[in-house]
Amino acid sequence: MTFRGATAVAGVSELHYPRGGAPAGERALVLEAILAACRDAGISPRDVDGFASYAGGDNSGPVLAADLGIRELRWSSMVWGGGGGGVAAAIGAAAAAVVSGQAECVVAFRGMAQRDTGRLGYAKYYFDNNYLPHGVATPAHVCALRTQRMLEHDGVPRSAMRNLVLAAYRHAQQNPDAAGYGKPLDEAKYDASPLIVEPFHLFDCSRENDGAVALVITAAERAAELAQPPAYLLAAAQGAPGGYSALTENDRHYTSAGFAAGDSGAGVASRLFDRAGVKPGEVDVVQVYENFSGPAVASLIDHGLCPQGPAAGEFMTVENLTAPGGALPVNTSGGNIADSFVNGMGLAVEAVRQVRGTSRNQAGAADTSLFIGGPMAPLVSSVLFGSDRTL
Template structure:
């Protein structure tokens, strides 16, 4: 186990209402401030006590500006994780936990806000789709992920039904989450099968939504967390990075169908918490598209590779409260809404706190996975107080 284990915890979590991309009347900064203030209220803390800020995905709202707008007493920590879009989801939490555990800050806000009319579309991917792709007409992330997903299906033998099961679970969970954009819009299997192809083999419903909105969580010391309103979601273990030879534009390498979680990284994650894949109660996996999310689950050892993937990835097994691997229990990027995955962080924490719209009974280990098939990937294991004893 690592000395990092249990030194920091999330104590407040909140999302703003979500809007169709480009339709919010608020700026990205306004949405970010709204989310942080809501997270502070959720935790029962004075927002002026926040002294650190952490974000990702080329967020335009740097911590110094956010802190100034909030009128905090002091800014002791401000960081932005490099690495495209969703790869930094967990990494931003990890950076906040590292700041708290090392004494650099005491209360760090992890946030992501986006208003596309204000900040533009897909600013997070600039610089990651270079001439190798553009010269061949590959201009959007869906195309890159589709190539890798197709190889996973054709060469690795992962059944396409595994992708559909993940999508079905997300839409099922959204039906009991009034905040989800797909709330009241269940996905029929026939509708999924008949939906238009975006980039083969990814259909419309395999693709994440794009929304205006924001989310935030507050990370503080374990000691302070125990005195606050919500049950702490302790950070048990955390990893981020990239393996040798891995990059989204490196085609035909040996790990082409991996999500990017290389074996040494995965081993560090489990060793840091002193647990294994079988101990996880609930998973929030970043699904920019369904295929990369499936690859993430395989990389982490939660799902067997190849044709056996559907032994785990079938719809009923992925549903809360009784599935063996409940995932994306608020609807995920596919059905709850997509602000670069910050909603997944909020839901991972809420599962530990016992207040998810699709609560897994007694959830003690909650796994957050960020950035599949991106230049950077990251993961965070959250645990209840019981996991520290």
């Protein structure tokens, strides 16, 4: 079986609303997003025969299949572990189902309506007796511990985090759909914002939204005949280094976002690039999951896109991170921080837009578009999209 270029994203959609402000519950939002993604692809929703998601939820494949009236359900999967770390893995699972002949048209999706499910800020599914007795009760606490170690031990300057945030807000000013649209951010306002948990200021933290996102994945040949330019999947990878686990806080690779090589010499990032036949320096644009800015910087370092230590500050400038002229445009819709947060899946839609050439902050002719899933989780994942020129 050949994975590289065998499948493509043919349709996308995203819906997002302020937290608690969705006009319907999570199931209705997911169905609306799937219907919109099918319209974008130019297919009937009855043509869908598989579903893939992550991070839990009650909207399983059989439930959605019945609601949509599909002809036959052939694939239904959920990525275990990691919360948003599994977002790119869900897209990879959908592609694997198509490549292996298990299904022909799979939707990768995520929906959130926090009046139904409660807030993600307190992740009770994630924290156990290693955490709670010590006052560690939120993702912000865990990621702050690891980020502070990255700053103090590895020497990554705080400016790298700040500039990632400022670039996201700069992109949001060109995106009328973004929550940060019309709310520009500068260094003074960022620095004056309150600390949430050191070293994270208010603006280092992702938003919380209601909404739903869906991507239609099908065979490359079929996608090429549909309504939109295909975004081909060049590679996908998931996992974590041996000895790495946010559930113990004793792992050796403590400042990694989870994508770096472990003792085996392999890792999620290196496997991704090896499978794609692409080097980190050949990536045109990146959408990196920033639950908080520090883990996003660690993700870029893990993928070889940003140098380690003090040199990270020299690379992570607002100019380098901003489209269209930056050396590596990052989070061109505004990202989880300045656009919206539907457990990170909206970043995948923006990655596809870059390949299509339809982003509001287009990074030139983006032939390679990387989507990095949620960092510093027990399981992480990435997927690399490409245009037809990469095949």
